[in-house]
Amino acid sequence: MGDKANAHPGAAGRATAADHPASVRNVVLVGHSGSGKTTLVEALALTSGAVNRAGRVEDGGTVSDYDEIEHRQQRSVQLSLVPVDWDGYKINILDTPGYADFVGELRAGLRAADAALFVVSASDGVDGSTRMVWEECAAVGMPRAIVITHLEAARADFEEMTRTCAEAFGGDDPDAVLPLYLPLHGDPGPDGHAPVTGLVGLLTQRLFDYSSGERKDAEPAPDQLPLIAQARNRLIEGIIAESEDETLMDRYLGGEEIDLKTLVQDLERAVARGTFFPVLAAAPAAEGARQGLGTVELLELVTGGFPTPLEREAPAVTTPEGRAREVRACDPDGPLVAEIVKTASDPYVGRVSLVRVFSGTLHPDATVHVSGHGLADRGHEDHDVDERVGALSAPFGKQQRTLTHCIAGDLACVAKLSRAETGDTLSAKDDPLLMEPWQMPDPLLPLAIRAHSKADEDKLSQGLGRLVAEDPTMRLEQNQDTHQVVLWCLGEAHADVALERLRSRYGVQVDVVPHKVSLRETFAGRAAGRGRHVKQSGGHGQFAICEIEVEPLPNGSGIEFVDKVVGGAVPRQFIPSVEKGVRAQAAKGVSAGYPLIDVRVTLLDGKAHSVDSSDAAFQTAGALALREASADARIHLLEPVSEVTVLVGDEYVGAVMSDLSGRRGRVVGTEQAGGGRTVVRAEVPEIEIGRYAVDLRSLSHGTARFDRRYVRHEPMPAQVAEKVREQAEDAS
Numbered sequence: 021m022g023d024k025a026n027a028h029p030g031a032a033g034r035a036t037a038a039d040h041p042a043s044v045r046n047v048v049l050v051g052h053s054g055s056g057k058t059t060l061v062e063a064l065a066l067t068s069g070a071v072n073r074a075g076r077v078e079d080g081g082t083v084s085d086y087d088e089i090e091h092r093q094q095r096s097v098q099l100s101l102v103p104v105d106w107d108g109y110k111i112n113i114l115d116t117p118g119y120a121d122f123v124g125e126l127r128a129g130l131r132a133a134d135a136a137l138f139v140v141s142a143s144d145g146v147d148g149s150t151r152m153v154w155e156e157c158a159a160v161g162m163p164r165a166i167v168i169t170h171l172e173a174a175r176a177d178f179e180e181m182t183r184t185c186a187e188a189f190g191g192d193d194p195d196a197v198l199p200l201y202l203p204l205h206g207d208p209g210p211d212g213h214a215p216v217t218g219l220v221g222l223l224t225q226r227l228f229d230y231s232s233g234e235r236k237d238a239e240p241a242p243d244q245l246p247l248i249a250q251a252r253n254r255l256i257e258g259i260i261a262e263s264e265d266e267t268l269m270d271r272y273l274g275g276e277e278i279d280l281k282t283l284v285q286d287l288e289r290a291v292a293r294g295t296f297f298p299v300l301a302a303a304p305a306a307e308g309a310r311q312g313l314g315t316v317e318l319l320e321l322v323t324g325g326f327p328t329p330l331e332r333e334a335p336a337v338t339t340p341e342g343r344a345r346e347v348r349a350c351d352p353d354g355p356l357v358a359e360i361v362k363t364a365s366d367p368y369v370g371r372v373s374l375v376r377v378f379s380g381t382l383h384p385d386a387t388v389h390v391s392g393h394g395l396a397d398r399g400h401e402d403h404d405v406d407e408r409v410g411a412l413s414a415p416f417g418k419q420q421r422t423l424t425h426c427i428a429g430d431l432a433c434v435a436k437l438s439r440a441e442t443g444d445t446l447s448a449k450d451d452p453l454l455m456e457p458w459q460m461p462d463p464l465l466p467l468a469i470r471a472h473s474k475a476d477e478d479k480l481s482q483g484l485g486r487l488v489a490e491d492p493t494m495r496l497e498q499n500q501d502t503h504q505v506v507l508w509c510l511g512e513a514h515a516d517v518a519l520e521r522l523r524s525r526y527g528v529q530v531d532v533v534p535h536k537v538s539l540r541e542t543f544a545g546r547a548a549g550r551g552r553h554v555k556q557s558g559g560h561g562q563f564a565i566c567e568i569e570v571e572p573l574p575n576g577s578g579i580e581f582v583d584k585v586v587g588g589a590v591p592r593q594f595i596p597s598v599e600k601g602v603r604a605q606a607a608k609g610v611s612a613g614y615p616l617i618d619v620r621v622t623l624l625d626g627k628a629h630s631v632d633s634s635d636a637a638f639q640t641a642g643a644l645a646l647r648e649a650s651a652d653a654r655i656h657l658l659e660p661v662s663e664v665t666v667l668v669g670d671e672y673v674g675a676v677m678s679d680l681s682g683r684r685g686r687v688v689g690t691e692q693a694g695g696g697r698t699v700v701r702a703e704v705p706e707i708e709i710g711r712y713a714v715d716l717r718s719l720s721h722g723t724a725r726f727d728r729r730y731v732r733h734e735p736m737p738a739q740v741a742e743k744v745r746e747q748a749e750d751a752s
Contacts, residue, residue, distance in 0.1 A: 037414075038110045041329045041350045041429030045322050046112045046376075048129040050157075051139035052147045053118030056169035060139060061102050061115050063304045063312035068104040068111075068319065099125040099362050101374060101431060103414045109323040112431045120149045120722050121511035123461050124493030128361040128442065130156065131458045132376040132431060135163040135326040137318075138189075142168050142176035146188040148669075148723030154189050155695070163294045163326055164189075167318060168301050171203060171216045178203050178216075182299050189297060195258040199299040200287075201317060202248055206231065216303060219314060220244065222252040223283055230313040233306055259283055262290035284324075291325040298325070329429025334378045335359075336456040340391050340404055345453055347379050352427040356380030356388065358446040359455050360437075363490045365525060371489075373434045375426070375446065378455070382426040382434070382446070384412045389452040390437070392444030403439055406449045410436030441489045462727055463495050463508035465713040467515045468536070470505065472529040480505075483526035487518060494518060501538040501615065512714055537706045539614040539744065540658035540733045546571045549649025551601075551641035556632070563629035564637035566590060566598050568645045569622045570653070575732050579606050580620040590626035594638040598623055601642025610650035612657060612748040617733070621646065657741040658733035660706040663688075665699060666716065668724035673698045675719055683708035684737075703731065707740075 038044045049057045102113045116122075116129040130136065136157050140146055157164055166185050168178060178199075186194040201221055205214035217231040220240055225248070227240040240248075256278065260268045263286040272278055290296035298321065302314035329350045337347045337357055348354050362374035375382065382388075390403045412432045413420040426432035440446070443460070447453040471477035484505070488496045495508035509515040522528045547570045555562040573580060581599040590598065599621075606616035626641070664685070668676050677687055677700060685704035693699045709728065716724050736744070 037423045037425050038427055038430045041352065041427065043108065044110050044112065044329055044429045045135070045326050046114070046133045046329060046429070046431065047322055047326060048114040048116060048126075048133035048136050049139055050116060050126065050129075050136050050150065050153050051118055051141075052144070052150055054144065055118060055139045055141045057115055057118065057139045059304050060167065060169060060302055061113055063302065063315050064111075064113065064319065065102060065104055066305055067311045067315035068106045070102075070104045098122075098364065099129050099374070101415055101433070103431070106319045107323055110430070111319070111322055119511075119513050120717060121509070121514035123149075123510065124491065125362075126153065127156075127458055127461070130162070131359070132361045132374070133162075134329055134332045135165075135322075137322075138164060138166045140166055140168050140181065140185060141170045141173075142178065142181045143170045143173035145181065145184055148721055151188055152723070152725075158294075161294045163292055164297050165291065165321060165325070166197065166297060166299045167314075168299065169303065171301055171303055171313075174213045178301055185299060195254065195261065196295065197297045197299060198255050198258045199251065199301075200255070200321070201228075201300060201314070202251060203301050203313075204229075204244075216301065216313060219301065219317065220248050221317075222248060222255050223280060223287075225252070228317070230311060233310055235311050235316050256283060258296065259287045259290065262286065262293075262296045264289070288325045291321070292327040292331065334455075335458075338454050338456075340452050340454050347453070349379070350428040351379055352381050352429075354379040354428065355451050355453065356382065356446065356448045357453050357455060358382055358388075358426075360434075360440055360442050360444045360446070363440075363442045365486065365490065370436060371438060373437050373440055373442075374431065375434050376431050377426050377428050379428050380448070381428065382409065382412065382432065384409060384424075387449050388446045389449045390440045390444050390446060391452055391454040392441070392457070403441070403444055404452075405439055407437050407439055409434055409446075442492045460492050461510060463493055463510050463514075464726070464728060465509045465511055465515060466497075466535040466710060467507040467509055467518070468504045468533045469507060469519075469530040470533055472531050476529050479526065479528045480530065483522050483528040486526060487521060490521075491518075499536075499538070502536040504533070504536055506535065510713065511717065535710055537660055537710075539612070539660075539736075540618075541609050541611050541614050541616045542618045542656050542658055542735075543570050543572045543616075543650070544654040544656050544735075547649040547653035549645040549647070549651075551643065551645030551648065553637050553641040553644060561629075561632035562634065562637040562640075563632035564594070564626070564634075564641035565628075566626035566638065566641045566645050567624050568598075568602070568642075568649060569624055570646070570649045571620050571622075573618045573620050575618060575734070577618045577620075579603055579617065582620060582622040584622055584624055585626065589628075590623065590638070591628050591633070594628060594633060594635065595623065597635045597638035598626075598642035598645075601639035602646050604639065605643035605646045610647055611655040612745045614657065616646075617658070656735040657744055659736045659740075660733050661703050661731055662706050662709065662728040663731050664702050664704050664709065664712070664726055664728050666702075666724055666726040667693060667697055667699055668720055670696050670698055672720045672724060673700060676700055676716070676724065677702075679715070679719060680704060683712075705736075706730075 051057050100115045104111050114129040114133055116126045168181050170176060182199050186197040190197040201219040203216040204218040204220060206217040208214040218229040220227050227238045229236045229238055260272055300314055300318055302318055303312055305312040334349045337345045339345055347357055357379040358375045358377040360373045361376055364372050387406055387408050390405050390407050392403050412423040412426055412434060414423055415433055423432055443457050445455045471480045484496055488494050493510055497506040499506055507518055522530060550567045553562060553564045583595050602621050610616055666676055680702045683704050685702040687702045689701045691699050716726055
């Protein structure tokens with residue numbers, strides 16, 4: 021890292037197949053939209069030599085090709101991979117979406133990577149969603165570093181932003197978040213802003229000048245040394261505090277000058293352990309320049325301070341039947357265990373899967389077993405099939421560079437896996453294995469759709485199937501109660517992307533319709549009804565009369581049918597017919613067209629005809645009796661109620677509780693969750709929380725999350741029920 025003053029830029033820009041896990045680094049870029057992640061990827065590609073100064077991508081294409089494809093990917097908010105080579109290492113850079121709606125893509129990137137670069141804009145700061153991702157990384161001990169971008173902004177202040185990052189990410193130890201370099205400023209411009217032209221390495225005390233477009237190493241001027249002394253001393257103390265050598269701090273405090281090599285080694289170990297989080301600065305190269313500011317330093321950190329795939333503990337592995345299986349971590353000669361972290365459709369080659377290999381070596385044209393993945397509730401089928409792998413490739417812009425193999429620890433794109441989906445495990449066909457899945461966010465925003473035309477209706481099912489195959493964070497529901505097709509999404513942007521993909525990729529035009537919740541009906545008190553179905557129109561007639569009594573039952577009781585007929589008034593063979601008619605009418609509803617539940621229907625009496633009575637006649641009579649009973653009774657409309665659990669920062673608790681109350685919710689409890697956050701639990705009618713995923717994000721500035729669980733149906737307030745009935749009448 022800091023001791024590599026003259027690392028050769030662009031040592032090898034062309035991505036190739038790695039031959040050993042120790043030469044691979046898998047890094048995920050994290051940050052909110054607009055923080056500069058994709059621009060940083062482009063700068064790293066330029067510095068590494070993947071793009072040369074003339075603006076040509078190796079093997080054809082141009083820089084503008086790369087810009088176009090990457091920015092298009094960002095607009096369509098997908099996880100994207102850019103592999104580059106640096107100083108003999110292959111670095112797989114995973115660029116993640118910055119929108120909260122696409123946290124599923126982000127978590128896929130975290131699964132595929134071994135370390136994270138948090139990209140923070142000097143002009144925007146740290147948002148709540150970025151803090152939450154930091155906590156997710158901390159929970160699994162993932163190594164992290166921070167890159168501050170947009171230093172060219174008029175009000176950008178590197179030191180102030182470093183302090184902000186220390187407060188946001190340092191927790192109880194702000195000295196675990198410290199800069200490795202300080203920016204150097206040139207002469208102020210007309211607006212008074214002094215541009216950043218170089219960096220000073222705090223450990224090496226070397227100056228790295230980028231003003232010419234090439235990184236030049238120089239001695240700092242004598243008057244610059246005092247400016248960095250305080251930051252350097254604090255950095256050294258922070259590194260020593262994380263050292264495994266417990267005598268080092270005493271020696272340092274005693275005045276001993278600690279060897280630079282020892283400091284760098286301790287720094288690299290602390291970064292790899294996830295206990296120290298260096299802060300760096302980066303900026304894109306000026307037009308015509310070869311290197312962006314800070315990109316060499318960043319590549320040195322990735323190759324020297326981030327862990328190899330060998331140091332990562334692999335997720336648990338079992339057989340498809342659930343028996344635990346020990347698999348040596350990241351062994352290229354071990355059994356094949358790979359995982360699909362991203363699925364996309366290419367108009368020319370079909371389905372393309374981004375795969376992380378955790379064990380063994382994946383070869384093109386091999387037959388593998390596909391296992392996964394426990395998401396049947398989201399419209400994804402479970403897989404237990406053999407498939408043949410197509411070509412392996414490493415993507416860059418519009419190029420797909422063919423790979424001869426992909427070893428444990430590396431990533432590759434795999435073509436022609438027609439059945440496999442995101443989250444599935446690939447293993448040897450004679451030794452099928454299954455990896456423990458990563459946690460998928462629960463989609464909580466419903467999007468009810470219908471085909472725009474008959475032609476769209478014919479293509480809708482296939483288009484939806486492909487859509488959810490690509491995105492495991494999306495849930496497809498065919499609601500049997502409301503007869504709606506519902507796509508459950510993570511937010512409005514997620515829903516917009518889903519609609520656009522249906523239209524542009526699969527040629528399906530759909531209309532968005534209001535989402536309906538599954539309402540129910542029940543009797544508020546006892547009621548009686550008489551069903552009379554008597555018809556005679558020549559030939560065989562119809563005759564059936566039955567008398568029933570209806571009474572309400574406790575919540576969750578369903579429909580109970582009781583026979584109390586005496587004296588054979590209704591012949592025994594027709595009593596099941598009455599019950600069938602009653603249940604059929606209950607399913608259709610008796611007031612506003614919603615299913616009737618939680619009642620006991622008692623058959624008391626009736627009449628039959630020796631010739632004209634039939635099964636069909638008594639079914640009709642049973643239905644008529646239930647409708648007549650409802651005509652003189654008070655019918656309650658029942659709405660589903662969910663338990664909503666909100667995890668929110670303490671500063672927003674009052675606003676969240678007030679908002680829930682405004683949704684007819686009942687707060688049932690709160691408890692402290694640590695880290696300045698509170699869990700709020702409330703019971704809220706589902707009709708009031710259709711857009712809660714969007715509204716809560718706005719209310720809490722993106723820092724809160726929630727989940728919901730259906731608990732029961734309960735009576736709807738009279739004024740609300742009346743509106744629902746009026747809407748039902750208008751629709752009919």
